[in-house]
Amino acid sequence: MLRKFVLGTLIALIGAVGGVLAVNAWEQWRADGDAPVRTVGVPTLPSAPAAAHQLDPRTGDLNSRITTAAPQEGVAVPALHPQVQAQGMEIVQVIINEHTDSWMWLGPALAAAQFSFFEDLSGSCASALGCYNHRTGEAWLSLDALRREHESYSPYEGPSSSDIVLHELAHAYTRSTSNGNQLLNQFIIHYAGCRSDRDGLSTDRLAEELLADTMAIAAMRATEDPSGLSLSSLIKTPALAELDYGYFRTGGFDGCLADSRVPDPALLNAIYAATFDCESDHALDVYEANQGPYALTLPSDNEQTILKTCYGVECDAGNDCRGWSETDPRQTAASETIQHRNCADGIVTLPGLGERAGWESSCGRSYVPDDVECVVDLNGNEVNLDYAYVVFAGEISEDGICVGLWCRDQTETFAMVGGACRNRH
Incomplete structure (x- = not known):
């Protein structure tokens, strides 16, 4: 009877320890060979002294490697100097500023995320560039995460500092907002049964990573310049099916029939519908x-x-x-x-006339700036206040005639003849 009691107690202890280890298990974000970003339950980091000061033998400067207490569990972790922390946040803010015009989720995500920066991550986050704690909302980044640049012209092929920061912010948004939670539920339903045996991801955790990847992909793709005359529009970015991004890759996960290479179009549309700013x-x-x-x-x-x-x-x-x-x-x-917008601020290109202010593109007199002396039509004739078609800036000549600046500036082609700008040829 006693042996059964002892055996039962041991089994219970083993189960409890196994549960803790499962919660603390890390998960890779990137494919093999790429720098990983991980999400954890409760990172277990070694404790450290309150502060350690070292004298730099080369410069004689006193370098402080200050230790702060992590917000969770009262665990002390070696953090960087407050000035470096501030610089890290500045880099994060720059990355966010590149995307806030288009995406409404970044503001709430930044408010919810608790960023800390380290030279190297320890414990269950060891060797990772970034780590997110779903229980506490902490986002940890190594300095190397902020130094990574894209090696390709394509802005979302990653991994780069932008990919990593956006991925971690997506986790914060999912954890802290109802919209994010609804998006996660859609991913969980769609990828039900999917897991990543190679990366040690359960079904629900894989859905979290796929959502974060998809939000990062969408944000990076929205940096494209859609201008019809831009190089980026002529060299179109690869289709989603051509990507090899994060967990979206051939054989990226197991246990289900869902496509592991690309985000599902319906889920991508849901992210745009919930978080994209259509007035941007x-x-x-x-x-x-x-x-x-x-x-x-x-x-x-x-x-x-x-x-x-x-x-x-x-x-x-x-x-x-x-x-x-x-x-x-x-x-x-x-x-x-x-x-x-074009009439008031934009620059337009008119055939044979070069670049002109936007208000000169069929906008009429209502958009003429106050510092323009007078205006003329396409033929160089001065127009009255009621003229509502394309107009061009002019100046009053010495004999009191309004001369279009474009006519004045291109004297080899045009000349004022009989009060109008005429082609010399």
């Missing part, structure tokens, strides 16, 4: 670059998703876009905003 400059840029039948380039995957999410326009691979409508209030508002 980037959304307007995409709308303007693809509006109407005269678009110069095929819309990228990112542009297609924005057109569908924000304006109800669906495009297929052949650039056949359906849904343009003069009565859709979203499209009407976007067109009016684009016209005002």
Whole structure:
């Protein structure tokens, strides 16, 4: 009887220890050979002295390697000097600023994330570049995580500091907001039964990593310049099926029939619908670059998703876009905003006339800046206040005639003849 009691007690202890170890297990973010970013239950880091001061033998300067108490469990971990911590946050903020115009989730994510920076991560986060604690909300980054740059022209092929920071922020958003939790539930349902035996990820934890990867992919892709004349629009970024990103790779996970190479399009659309800012400059840029039948380039995957999410326009691979409508209030508002933006601030290129201020592109007199002396039409004739078509800046000549600056500046081609700007040829 006693032996049964002792045996039962040992089994219970073994089960409890196994449960703790399972919670503390780390999980890799990247594929084999890439620098990992890990998520953990409760990282177990060794304790350290309150502060250790060392004299640099080369300079004689006193370098402080200050130790702070981690927010969870009262565990002391060796952190970097407060000035380095501040510099780390500055880098994180720069990365966030590159994407906040397009994505509404980054502000709440930053408010929820508790960033700390280390020379190297220890314990269950050892050898990782970044580590996120789902229980406490802490995000830990090594300095190497902030030094990584993309080795390719493509801005989302990673790993880079932007990929890593966005991935960790996505975890913070998922953990701390109802929208993030709803997105996670969609990923859990879609990838039910999926696991990553190679990386030691359970079904639910794999869904968390796939969501963070997808949010990072979407954010990086939205940095594309949709301008019809830009190099990035002519050299289109690879389709999602061509990526090898994070857990999305051939044979990336097991146990289910879901595609392991790419994010599911419906889930990607859900992220845009929940967190993309359709009133952002980037959304307007995409709308303007693809509006109407005269678009110069095929819309990228990112542009297609924005057109569908924000304006109800669906495009297929052949650039056949359906849904343009003069009565859709979203499209009407976007067109009016684009016209005002171009007329008031933009720079346009007119054939044979070079770059001109946006208000010179068929905007009319209402947008003429106050410092313009007078305005002329395309023929160089001065126009009155009621003229509502394309106008150009001019100046009053010595004989009191309004001379268009473009006519004055291109004397080899144009000349003022009979009060109008005439072509010399």
